[in-house]
Amino acid sequence: MISIEYIRQNAEAAEEQLRSKGADVDIEHVLKLDEDQRAVLHEVEELRAKRNQLSSEMAKMDADEREKRLKEAEKLKRTLKEQEEHLAEVTAELEAILRKLPNPPAKDVPRGQDEGANVVVRTVGDIPQFSFEPKDYLALAQQHDLIDIERAAKVSGSRFGYIKNEAAVLEFALVRMALDETAKENFMPIVPPVLVNEEAMRGIGYLDKEPEQVYHLVEDNLYLVATAEHAIVPMFKDETLSEQELPKRFIGFSSAFRREAGSYGKDTKGILRVHQFDKVEMVTFCDAATSAQEHERMLAIQERLMQALEIPYQVVHNATGDMAFSAQNQYDIESWIPSEGRYRETHSTSNTTDFQSRRLNIRRRGTDGTELVHILNGTAFAIGRTLIALLENHQRQDGSIAIPKALQPYAGFDVIASA
RNA sequence: GGCGGGAUGCCGGAGCGGACGAACGGGACUGUCUUGAAAACAGUUGUACCGCAAGGUACCGGGGGUUCGAAUCCCUCUCCCGCCGCCA
Numbered sequence: 001m002i003s004i005e006y007i008r009q010n011a012e013a014a015e016e017q018l019r020s021k022g023a024d025v026d027i028e029h030v031l032k033l034d035e036d037q038r039a040v041l042h043e044v045e046e047l048r049a050k051r052n053q054l055s056s057e058m059a060k061m062d063a064d065e066r067e068k069r070l071k072e073a074e075k076l077k078r079t080l081k082e083q084e085e086h087l088a089e090v091t092a093e094l095e096a097i098l099r100k101l102p103n104p105p106a107k108d109v110p111r112g113q114d115e116g117a118n119v120v121v122r123t124v125g126d127i128p129q130f131s132f133e134p135k136d137y138l139a140l141a142q143q144h145d146l147i148d149i150e151r152a153a154k155v156s157g158s159r160f161g162y163i164k165n166e167a168a169v170l171e172f173a174l175v176r177m178a179l180d181e182t183a184k185e186n187f188m189p190i191v192p193p194v195l196v197n198e199e200a201m202r203g204i205g206y207l208d209k210e211p212e213q214v215y216h217l218v219e220d221n222l223y224l225v226a227t228a229e230h231a232i233v234p235m236f237k238d239e240t241l242s243e244q245e246l247p248k249r250f251i252g253f254s255s256a257f258r259r260e261a262g263s264y265g266k267d268t269k270g271i272l273r274v275h276q277f278d279k280v281e282m283v284t285f286c287d288a289a290t291s292a293q294e295h296e297r298m299l300a301i302q303e304r305l306m307q308a309l310e311i312p313y314q315v316v317h318n319a320t321g322d323m324a325f326s327a328q329n330q331y332d333i334e335s336w337i338p339s340e341g342r343y344r345e346t347h348s349t350s351n352t353t354d355f356q357s358r359r360l361n362i363r364r365r366g367t368d369g370t371e372l373v374h375i376l377n378g379t380a381f382a383i384g385r386t387l388i389a390l391l392e393n394h395q396r397q398d399g400s401i402a403i404p405k406a407l408q409p410y411a412g413f414d415v416i417a418s419a
Numbered sequence: 420g421g422c423g424g425g426a427u428g429c430c431g432g433a434g435c436g437g438a439c440g441a442a443c444g445g446g447a448c449u450g451u452c453u454u455g456a457a458a459a460c461a462g463u464u465g466u467a468c469c470g471c472a473a474g475g476u477a478c479c480g481g482g483g484g485u486u487c488g489a490a491u492c493c494c495u496c497u498c499c500c501g502c503c504g505c506c507a
Contacts, residue, residue, distance in 0.1 A: 041469060045476045052476090055488040059437035066487080073487035197497095240466080363466090370466075 001205070001359045002101045004034055004094075017104035020111050020320035025101060033094040040087045047080040099208045103355040106329040110319040117319030118332070124303065125312030127336055128393055135399065136339030137391040138270045141167065143399045144416050146391075147271060159260060161271045163387070166416045170390070170403075171278060171383050173410035175253055178280040178380035181305055185297065187251035187282060192231035194254050195222040200234035203360040209325035212261045228252035228281040229377040236285065236362045241373065243366035247286035247294060251380060254279065271384040272344070280380035287364065288354065291374035292329075295351040298378035299331050302347045305380060308406035311389045312336040314343050326352040333379075335389040346385045349378030391416075 007014045007030055015027040054073055058066050110119045128134075141147035146167035152160040163171060179189050201207050201223040206214055215224035225231050232252050241248065256279045267273035282301065286294050299315065306313045318330040327350035334343035354372035357363070363370045394402045400417035408414045 038469065041476085045469065048477085049475055051487075056437070058487055070487060077487065361467095 001098055001355065002104065003354070003358065004030075004098060006104070007031070008034060014104060017320075018101055020105060021102040021323060021325075022113070022321055023101055025097075030094070030097060033090065033097070037087070037090045037094050040083065040090055044080070044083045044087050047076065047083055051076050051080060099359075102209075102323075102325045103328045103352060105320045105323060105327075106351075109323070109329060110317055112319035113321040115319065115322040118322055119317045119319070121315040121317050121331070123312075123314040124307065125310070125336070127312050128338060130338070130395075130397075132397045134338040134392065134395060137388045140391045140395055140399060140401065144401070144418050146387075146416075149270060156275075158268070159274045160276060161274055161384075163271075163383075166411075166413065167387055167391075169413075170387060170407075170411055173407055173412075174381045174383060174386055175278075175280055177308070177407060177410050178305060179251060179253075181308075182249070182251040182282060182301060182380060185249065185301065187249040190228075190232065190250050190252045192225075192228050192235075192252050192254055194225050194231065194257070195220075196225055196231050196234065197222060200237070201230060203234050203237060203356065204230050205326045205356060205359065206230065213259050215257050215259055224257035225254065226258050227256045227279060227377075228254040229283055232281070232283045233356055233375055233377070234360055237360045238362075240363040240365050240370055241285065243287070243364055246364055246373065247284050247290065249285075250283045252281045252283060254281070256382075270388075272388060274384060277382060277384040279382045282349075282376075282378045282380055284376045285357075285362065285364075285373045286376070287366075288371060288374050291351050291353060291376060294374075294376050295329060295331075295349065298349045298376060299333075301380070302333050302349060302378060306333060306335065306347075308404065309386070309390060310404040310406075311393050313346070324348070324350050324352075326350065326355050328353040328355065335385070336393060337389060338392045338395075344385070346382060346389060347379040349376070351376050 002014075002018075007027065011027050011031060015025060018025045051073070054069065054076065058069055058073065061069070110117055112118070135143075138147065138149075144166065146163070146165055148162040148164060149160075152162050183189075195217070198207075198221055201214065206226065207223075214226055217223070223230075229252075231254065232250050236248075255276055257276050258274075260273060260275060263273060271277070282298055284294050284298070303313075303315065313333050313335045316332045316334055318327075318332055323330045330348065330350045332345050332349075333347035335346040336342075337344050352375050354374060356375045357372040362373050362375070364373045390404075391401055394404065396402060398417075400415055403411050403414050403416070
């Protein structure tokens with residue numbers, strides 16, 4: 001959640017920033033509500049002070065005297081109740097608006113309405129030149145019996161898939177490789193629950209932005225996470241961490257579930273956009289002062305992983321209109337997909353600053369007092385999309401697929417070739 | 420799924436309508452003493468919000484209620500512990 005003090009102190013800048021992320025805000029209205037809220041709060045607190053004083057006086061009175069003051073006390077009680085109700089209304093109205101506002105972008109974020117305004121920061125790796133017509137991953141998968149979409153449709157519906165044979169082994173190879181790489185930077189491996197309660201999901205900011213994207217188990221009021229981040233970030237809800245234990249870095253593995261409502265007809269083929277996929281995800285809790293640096297660290301890890309897989313990619317600085325709701329700054333990594341002749345998103349990393357920690361009340365205690373922590377997230381590997389890039393970029397003329405050297409020890413084989 | 424017991428500050432643990440932001444013990448910090456440390460003694464030790472400040476308000480698992488007044492009474496939810504049942 002955005003800080004109301006920030007809006008109060010930077011009304012003009014805030015308006016521009018929020019609009020740049022596509023929010024339709026009326027800053028004047030927000031400021032007015034904020035003022036009202038504080039005025040009513042002041043009134044309520046004054047009434048409470050009076051009540052408290054009268055009550056403690058009454059405690060010392062004899063029965064007779066108490067009886068005399070009772071009328072006054074009762075009246076005070078009624079007035080207080082009215083004002084408290086008023087306060088609750090104003091507060092709720094203000095909060096409802098604030099909850100729907102995105103994290104204002106950092107100054108250096110490119111402005112723009114959509115991904116067209118994204119800025120390519122750098123391009124790494126040579127685009128493979130094939131002496132033959134490269135196949136798409138589905139053709140390759142069929143040749144080697146790696147992915148079964150048809151039967152998944154029979155069992156689960158559209159946008160599901162079975163990952164099989166070497167592809168299934170590669171999933172675990174990728175997971176292990178990501179664990180090892182991030183271990184060098186003290187990320188703690190973690191397997192979180194994939195079902196989380198409403199409070200946790202709300203704390204993440206997901207329900208306010210795109211509630212239709214998340215699977216909801218109505219009977220138990222539980223939500224299926226759309227990324228491990230959703231289960232890892234709320235772990236420290238209402239906790240104050242000590243300065244010394246920061247940064248806390250986690251490398252989580254979990255399935256991710258997305259309804260993909262509204263994406264009908266978009267990427268309908270294969271496993272690029274599915275309702276369920278596995279993912280290795282980084283999450284860091286750190287000091288406000290170091291979060292920008294942590295963000296760069298995450299990006300660097302992502303790049304190292306892609307370089308180890310020998311997949312050409314580009315780093316994109318997301319424009320305001322293409323950023324996540326919670327992100328103050330965001331980079332995507334787009335991997336080269338030969339069959340499409342273009343780069344497609346395989347990774348993302350966001351600095352959410354104190355946007356999530358404010359909602360979840362996650363602080364850190366230091367010698368300088370307590371303050372909200374900063375929280376960052378970043379993809380290590382989204383398995384499905386990484387498999388796509390891997391299969392297509394490393395295919396050979398006969399359709400066999402070379403496994404990059406760094407991955408071989410994890411996979412236990414160096415090529416996928418049909419017998 | 421059934422029955423029983425719990426949830427209080429950094430930790431343990433009392434309190435069960437008014438003097439409780441909370442006894443007592445431990446821990447931590449500061450000071451005295453000491454060459455230094457320990458011990459002993461004295462003191463300090465939560466967070467958030469409103470306010471220029473003085474000060475005020477809120478918080479004893481969450482929410483609601485009763486009352487002039489709730490950690491304390493009532494309702495409800497969640498979680499934890501124990502026993503039984505079922506089960507990968």
